[in-house]
Amino acid sequence: MTTPVVATTDQELDAVLDAAAAASAPFAAMTPRDRARSLRAVADALDAAAGELVPLAHAESRLPAAPRLSGELGRTTFQLRLLSEVIDEGGHLEVTIDSPDPTWPAGGRPDLRRMLVPVGPVVVFAASNFPFAFSVAGGDTAAALAAGCPVVLKAHPGHPRLSARTGEIVAAALAASGAPAGAFAVVHGESAGRAAVLDPRIRAGAFTGSPTGGRALYDLANSRATPIPFYAEMGSVNPVFVTSGAAAVRGADIADGYLGSYTLGAGQFCTKPGLLFVPADAAPDLERQLAAALAERAGAPLLNERIADGYAQVLDTLTAHPAVRVLSAGRDNGDGPAPTLLGCTAADLFTWWHELVVECFGPTSVVVRYADDAELLACARRFTGELTATVHGEGGEPVAATLLAELSDRAGRVLWNGWPTGVSVTYAMQHGGPYPATTAPLHTSVGTTSLRRFLRPVCYQNVPQTLLPEALRDGNPLELPRRVDGTIQV
Amino acid sequence: MTTPVVATTDQELDAVLDAAAAASAPFAAMTPRDRARSLRAVADALDAAAGELVPLAHAESRLPAAPRLSGELGRTTFQLRLLSEVIDEGGHLEVTIDSPDPTWPAGGRPDLRRMLVPVGPVVVFAASNFPFAFSVAGGDTAAALAAGCPVVLKAHPGHPRLSARTGEIVAAALAASGAPAGAFAVVHGESAGRAAVLDPRIRAGAFTGSPTGGRALYDLANSRATPIPFYAEMGSVNPVFVTSGAAAVRGADIADGYLGSYTLGAGQFCTKPGLLFVPADAAPDLERQLAAALAERAGAPLLNERIADGYAQVLDTLTAHPAVRVLSAGRDNGDGPAPTLLGCTAADLFTWWHELVVECFGPTSVVVRYADDAELLACARRFTGELTATVHGEGGEPVAATLLAELSDRAGRVLWNGWPTGVSVTYAMQHGGPYPATTAPLHTSVGTTSLRRFLRPVCYQNVPQTLLPEALRDGNPLELPRRVDGTIQV
Numbered sequence: 001m002t003t004p005v006v007a008t009t010d011q012e013l014d015a016v017l018d019a020a021a022a023a024s025a026p027f028a029a030m031t032p033r034d035r036a037r038s039l040r041a042v043a044d045a046l047d048a049a050a051g052e053l054v055p056l057a058h059a060e061s062r063l064p065a066a067p068r069l070s071g072e073l074g075r076t077t078f079q080l081r082l083l084s085e086v087i088d089e090g091g092h093l094e095v096t097i098d099s100p101d102p103t104w105p106a107g108g109r110p111d112l113r114r115m116l117v118p119v120g121p122v123v124v125f126a127a128s129n130f131p132f133a134f135s136v137a138g139g140d141t142a143a144a145l146a147a148g149c150p151v152v153l154k155a156h157p158g159h160p161r162l163s164a165r166t167g168e169i170v171a172a173a174l175a176a177s178g179a180p181a182g183a184f185a186v187v188h189g190e191s192a193g194r195a196a197v198l199d200p201r202i203r204a205g206a207f208t209g210s211p212t213g214g215r216a217l218y219d220l221a222n223s224r225a226t227p228i229p230f231y232a233e234m235g236s237v238n239p240v241f242v243t244s245g246a247a248a249v250r251g252a253d254i255a256d257g258y259l260g261s262y263t264l265g266a267g268q269f270c271t272k273p274g275l276l277f278v279p280a281d282a283a284p285d286l287e288r289q290l291a292a293a294l295a296e297r298a299g300a301p302l303l304n305e306r307i308a309d310g311y312a313q314v315l316d317t318l319t320a321h322p323a324v325r326v327l328s329a330g331r332d333n334g335d336g337p338a339p340t341l342l343g344c345t346a347a348d349l350f351t352w353w354h355e356l357v358v359e360c361f362g363p364t365s366v367v368v369r370y371a372d373d374a375e376l377l378a379c380a381r382r383f384t385g386e387l388t389a390t391v392h393g394e395g396g397e398p399v400a401a402t403l404l405a406e407l408s409d410r411a412g413r414v415l416w417n418g419w420p421t422g423v424s425v426t427y428a429m430q431h432g433g434p435y436p437a438t439t440a441p442l443h444t445s446v447g448t449t450s451l452r453r454f455l456r457p458v459c460y461q462n463v464p465q466t467l468l469p470e471a472l473r474d475g476n477p478l479e480l481p482r483r484v485d486g487t488i489q490v
Numbered sequence: 491m492t493t494p495v496v497a498t499t500d501q502e503l504d505a506v507l508d509a510a511a512a513a514s515a516p517f518a519a520m521t522p523r524d525r526a527r528s529l530r531a532v533a534d535a536l537d538a539a540a541g542e543l544v545p546l547a548h549a550e551s552r553l554p555a556a557p558r559l560s561g562e563l564g565r566t567t568f569q570l571r572l573l574s575e576v577i578d579e580g581g582h583l584e585v586t587i588d589s590p591d592p593t594w595p596a597g598g599r600p601d602l603r604r605m606l607v608p609v610g611p612v613v614v615f616a617a618s619n620f621p622f623a624f625s626v627a628g629g630d631t632a633a634a635l636a637a638g639c640p641v642v643l644k645a646h647p648g649h650p651r652l653s654a655r656t657g658e659i660v661a662a663a664l665a666a667s668g669a670p671a672g673a674f675a676v677v678h679g680e681s682a683g684r685a686a687v688l689d690p691r692i693r694a695g696a697f698t699g700s701p702t703g704g705r706a707l708y709d710l711a712n713s714r715a716t717p718i719p720f721y722a723e724m725g726s727v728n729p730v731f732v733t734s735g736a737a738a739v740r741g742a743d744i745a746d747g748y749l750g751s752y753t754l755g756a757g758q759f760c761t762k763p764g765l766l767f768v769p770a771d772a773a774p775d776l777e778r779q780l781a782a783a784l785a786e787r788a789g790a791p792l793l794n795e796r797i798a799d800g801y802a803q804v805l806d807t808l809t810a811h812p813a814v815r816v817l818s819a820g821r822d823n824g825d826g827p828a829p830t831l832l833g834c835t836a837a838d839l840f841t842w843w844h845e846l847v848v849e850c851f852g853p854t855s856v857v858v859r860y861a862d863d864a865e866l867l868a869c870a871r872r873f874t875g876e877l878t879a880t881v882h883g884e885g886g887e888p889v890a891a892t893l894l895a896e897l898s899d900r901a902g903r904v905l906w907n908g909w910p911t912g913v914s915v916t917y918a919m920q921h922g923g924p925y926p927a928t929t930a931p932l933h934t935s936v937g938t939t940s941l942r943r944f945l946r947p948v949c950y951q952n953v954p955q956t957l958l959p960e961a962l963r964d965g966n967p968l969e970l971p972r973r974v975d976g977t978i979q980v
Contacts, residue, residue: 004556016911025895025899028899040604071596071597072597073595074598075595075597078595078596078597085976091978094939096917096918096939097918098914098916098917098918103681104908104914104916105564105565105568105915106561106564106568106569106914107561107912107914108563108914109906109914109916110914112914112916112917112918112919113918114917114918114919114920117898117899119931119932120899122715123891125507182874188538203924218712219712219902222709222712223709226874226875226925226926226927227708227925227930229930229931236581381910384716385716393968395954395956395957400957401957403951404950404957405515405589408607408948408950408959409514409515409607409610410948411948412947412948413948413949413950413951414825414949414950414951414953415950415951415952415953416950416951416952416953416954416957417952418951418952420602422597424594424597424598424599424600424602424603425595425596426588426593426595426600427586427588427597427602427973427975427976428586428587428588428603428604428949428973429588429602429604429606429949430604430947430948430949432947434693434716434946435716435717435718436716439717440719441609441719442609442719442942442943442945442946442947444947445948448976449584449586449947451507452679452932453932455932456924456932457902457920457922457932457933457934457939458898458901458902458903458904458920459902459903459904460903460904460905460906461903461906461908461920462895462905462906462907462908463883463905463906464840464906466885467885467890467894468892468896469905480980483917483918485917486575486917487969488581488978488980490978490980
């Protein structure tokens, strides 16, 4: 583990891509149940290696080993196991069968059978802030493997040795459980990542990271002679709107929750609440409470130098803005920055929107004082694409219903009286949203529908039983949920 | 109807886009069942206007009024009615509910409820070759309206007056059935179409037409500060592979079917079989039979001058190629071109792939002689993205199974012993495919899943019952199929 991790060479990348392309058909041909077993094998192998992986992650990411990193590894292996259940059940194949019907309108209906098939090899760009859950064996990898796509994983430079070691474990577990060689590989270096996006052997890409990086890779993917889907999750400011009713009834609790959420993990979550809208009359008390609580807060190291530099730069720009007041300045006594709290008015935010509504990745957030509901709604309507948007309200307020409706048009997840950090891995989770939160508003990178990104439909017309994929045969040998002649059959 | 149709001005377009944006929320707020009634109202109004619309379509498109255009209008209204049934049932909303569960791994699970919501206003580019089914009230429009998205329809210049009149009927029927004003409008002119793609009020685009036009608009959509999904269906050569077994048993029947399919509608279908691969030993008989049948064929007018010019140009280039033999030259005695048949060898096709494997939109196809199964498979593997691919084979041949597997990796629809023209509107239909057939391999422009293109997921976290959309409430008041705690409930 002391060998430095070096960038993947062009020749090495070429071999990885060849192997991924060669693995594509045999990996797709595995039954969903066999592939589910492979996912569980990967999860088991990672759990078994926790004693080795967690310290490695801690050394490279500066994140606390427990409960943070050990918990994150648990989330990662849970994710693999939940997706294994999903493909075990098989609903993700969306099997649809139409029987021949000469009386069907507009020319009759042949025997048509549709299912989803893997898109082919996928390049996945790992994130820095979750060295397990959004990295080598993270959500994008789990989704692509569950879908049946070989994965070429571009490691994040923030934790290269952890990436290499996790990759070895994943690849070995896949191979031992019957997946074809080439179904998984880790590559290092920006140049290898870009080359993979441009390579004809790659059929889709996924990314979690900054808007700049995500957009650049998205543009690259679209610039190809044969463009590919590129799913970039690029973060968000995750506005939180506190109604006057909620502020009056439980302002202090809201302030507590806000502080906990925006400083969690040193603010290095893509769902960190970056803006808290509070009524102007309630703001002074709330700001005083927050500033008092922040005075006791110690600093924490950020993930790496690049993130620390980026944080400092955005924070400096915000702090220097004439519309911004510093409510509490987070000092750095050598441990990393303590949380900072900024403030401004909704009127100023509206005026300097593009300068002030920016993601400040780290432990800073902005309290925005609004004058009335009209101003609050005007701000809500100004957002275009967020991962999350939150309302703290009381049920009877008309503004709460309006806010929820406006925000559901602008965010992937809308929360009520809660906090956006903490993205549960479930069937209903949506971790995505309109641009600029992501480049693919129709999709999610967390939850059981995340594997949709890597599946495309194929329809078989009048193909005899023996030549059909098993999933589409009469008698339903794989026992899949299906839609037959329009009717859902479970 | 004698007023010439003029290009939409910038000011007119601005008003149309404002109205579409204003209609977005109220149209989305209609229940699926109310929207289903609106779709049926549109279908009824179009059927009632057949006596006016079919002659108008005939005059502008030169296509036969009956059975072609009257049948196509029937297909168009059937499509609207089938999609109305789909949204009546409500499975398209993909309602997913997870109950709160503090024991759920990786941190517990809040109350999470997910459904699909409309993406917002959509610009649809009409095609020339189906003045009803892929035009103003065609599949893309029906899908977007069913999803709940206002539609700005860019008319095809090949049938401007039909487009304007159809648009009036659609807009009136929508308004009369309770849809908000602005839910539908027709615009004319290339400049208006491009401006709509670039406008922030537009959230997605759909297109059926040429590769050049589709790619240009796709690039435009991606070039936006806020990119949008752009679904371009750009045609295909739709290769047909005849195994030696099939050629031996029923070569003459295959030749008949091929001739019928490639000359249908004067070859102006995006699913026209453009290449027929036949074993070299069977080829001479088959080619003689085809040439004899073609000798009697009369010409038919092409849709418009632009298509006629494009056809002549591609045909000239193919004919002039040293690898190409003219098996039967289709003369034009003033009625339009009679069908042409070309021939080449698989070896030459492989050598000059990019020159010879091109869509020749019109009544021409190429018979490709292959030497053996290895050469046949090598050609099959060379394709990258097709709407359809067809195998004529006998069940026992190993090459048939290999061909089907390879082609399902390269086409949206794979046919056995049939012909690709004739795209049935059903639950299982897939009319799409990897690039260059389309820019969106995950989607279809025909069939009941076509509305997926215009829906995006939103997840509500801990939102109280009274503030939730009806579709997500306890007790299932809209009686929708749902997935609750992972289990599908019909």
